[in-house]
Amino acid sequence: MDTPSWAEATLIERAQAQDETAFDQIVRLYADRIYNYVRRMVGNPQDAEDITQEVFIRAYQGLPSFDGRASFSTWLYRIATNLCIDHRRRQSRRVQTVPYHRDESDEDEGDWEFPDTSQPSALDVLLNRELQAVVDEAIDALSPKLKTVLLLYDVEGLSYEQIAQALRIPMGTVKSRLFAAREQIRRAVEAYQRGEAK
Amino acid sequence: MNCHHAERLLWSYVENALSAAQREALAAHLQQCEWCQQRLQAVRLTHTALQSLPRYRAPERLVERVRAEIAAQPKSVARRTVRPALWRWTLAPALGLLVAALWWWSQTSSPAPITDSTRPDASGSLTQQAAQEYADTCIELHQQLEMADWAGTPTVSYLITTGYTR
Numbered sequence: 001m002d003t004p005s006w007a008e009a010t011l012i013e014r015a016q017a018q019d020e021t022a023f024d025q026i027v028r029l030y031a032d033r034i035y036n037y038v039r040r041m042v043g044n045p046q047d048a049e050d051i052t053q054e055v056f057i058r059a060y061q062g063l064p065s066f067d068g069r070a071s072f073s074t075w076l077y078r079i080a081t082n083l084c085i086d087h088r089r090r091q092s093r094r095v096q097t098v099p100y101h102r103d104e105s106d107e108d109e110g111d112w113e114f115p116d117t118s119q120p121s122a123l124d125v126l127l128n129r130e131l132q133a134v135v136d137e138a139i140d141a142l143s144p145k146l147k148t149v150l151l152l153y154d155v156e157g158l159s160y161e162q163i164a165q166a167l168r169i170p171m172g173t174v175k176s177r178l179f180a181a182r183e184q185i186r187r188a189v190e191a192y193q194r195g196e197a198k
Numbered sequence: 199m200n201c202h203h204a205e206r207l208l209w210s211y212v213e214n215a216l217s218a219a220q221r222e223a224l225a226a227h228l229q230q231c232e233w234c235q236q237r238l239q240a241v242r243l244t245h246t247a248l249q250s251l252p253r254y255r256a257p258e259r260l261v262e263r264v265r266a267e268i269a270a271q272p273k274s275v276a277r278r279t280v281r282p283a284l285w286r287w288t289l290a291p292a293l294g295l296l297v298a299a300l301w302w303w304s305q306t307s308s309p310a311p312i313t314d315s316t317r318p319d320a321s322g323s324l325t326q327q328a329a330q331e332y333a334d335t336c337i338e339l340h341q342q343l344e345m346a347d348w349a350g351t352p353t354v355s356y357l358i359t360t361g362y363t364r
Binding site for chain 1: 268
């Protein structure tokens with residue numbers, strides 16, 4: 001669902017001129033990407049929906065100050081990351097926190113879809129729900145810093161440069177965090193292969 | 199190439215992001231190192247698993263929720279984000295002038311007359327108290343500027359009167 005950059009730029013210009021129809025289109029354009037990212041960051045579907053909504057409200061309010069130095073999607077991911085981190089802080093401050101547990105019913109929600117991939121070996125992986133669960137669990141266990149970079153690069157497909165812009169960290173830090181995150185996932189996958197998984 | 203070096207390159211190898219020379223060197227190492235071959239398999243599997251993660255789709259109602267929330271906001275709200283920056287720029291020189299005025303006042307006004315002759319150090323205490331109040335004011339102003347996340351250049355008067363350093 002790639003939109004040409006000129007079309008995106010036109011939409012943004014119109015939205016900056018307070019054209020709400022244009023902003024509606026922007027929301028439709030990015031809703032799935034931002035929701036997927038936020039959902040994986042926070043885990044809970046209800047919180048993910050609320051945070052995604054807040055991302056777009058903040059974006060709308062901040063449109064006059066958006067200067068196009070970073071791409072619009074990078075800017076949205078930046079807002080989303082900050083809101084997810086705030087959410088996590090609030091969660092950790094609560095005395096009585098009920099952790100969210102993914103259960104079977106979540107799998108039946110029907111709000112997710114598999115990416116279209118032509119790699120033959122990917123099909124095996126897609127069919128291997130166990131491995132997927134191992135990877136999901138390993139991602140959940142990552143620290144927010146590592147998780148953010150891993151999701152933005154491996155799941156959302158941002159470049160090192162875009163991630164560096166979105167998180168305002170040096171590109172070297174992006175690379176080292178990505179390596180650390182991936183190695184942590186790889187260790188979990190290896191443990192699963194050796195039959196050490198829970 | 200040793201295993202430690204090879205390990206750092208495996209992810210880039212899987213992504214075809216190595217230079218020809220690096221790729222060649224790593225391939226040569228892999229041919230003779232079973233440990234790195236196994237590691238490469240694990241990296242490949244993990245990479246594929248990550249790329250194949252299902253994507254969550256935003257609920258249909260999300261667009262409606264955003265639209266309703268925006269409609270409920272006053273039209274001028276979108277402009278609100280510009281205000282804090284202007285406010286900070288005007289705040290900094292104003293506070294600088296205020297501090298300079300306080301300093302000038304503390305230098306020119308005479309200390310209160312000493313009425314308690316039984317306390318020989320009363321004059322000294324008053325001077326100390328005024329100095330302390332002045333220092334507290336400076337610290338407070340300093341903190342207010344920090345809270346305002348002020349990133350501009352401080353005014354000269356502010357630097358002189360507070361000894362402000364970043």
